Amino acid sequence: MSTQQQLLNQLKTAGYKLTPQRRAVIAALVKSANPVTNQSLHAALKPDHPEIGLVTVYRTMALLDKLGLLCRFNYGDHISFRAGPPEHHHHLVCRGCGNVVDFTDHCPLELQSAVERNTGFRITEHTLEFAGYCRSCQEA
Template sequence: MASERLQHAVDSLKSTKVRMTPQRHAILEFLFETMTHPTADEIYKALEGKFPNMSVATVYNNLRVFKEVGIVKELSYGDSSSRFDSVTNSHYHIICNDCGKIVDFHYPALDEVETLAEHVTNFQVQSHRMEIYGTCPECMSKQSIAHD
């Protein structure tokens, strides 16, 4: 699944005449293989051993290109660093208040909310975003160990 999505992303870039460099391919591959919604710094740190001459600016520039082509989405939550998501279809996120982990989930019934909002307000709705916050299982188990 991730390899098919990765190949589709590579094809999309080539169709817009974006040259496929080894660094660009590695950043894309990392995004499509991880489900952690990484920051640019996390991507840089994960790849710096393989590409010691790559800068954080290279990562940011490539993420900007990927966003423009529509193969990644930038997620910004409050004052924290932007995170990047290679799943670009409609879905929602649940975010751990303790460790910051972000997990995808889909709830099709919410798709109707845009139609309802348009009907009630006469706005022309382009998109919506919903975030749910809580404590992930790993952090809950750490808390229960700390309280024992």
């Protein structure tokens, strides 16, 4: 089953209508190779769906995020999303081109254990992002 169909099924299961606008937003989101902002997603939708407003994109993305169907990337005031749950994984984020690379297999679980031990804090979830410049951007 495609990611797009999975998102639609999860929305329907949660009791939400699968409106043409939500379907279009989800299709554009899934189609994007890199994380998207609400504004960039709206711009991508405009040529084929001029009737979809920016508010509709914001509301649809907020709903998907609330349901845990998006992976969110925060860079200061800049927020972008990628389809998929915010599962346990980590990111390398290029400040030049915006490319995001997952590196789940290098999870420093011993770091999480040490933080819990040293602070008495029980960690239930976390995100880890390293920001810098990919090879292509370094060469440019």
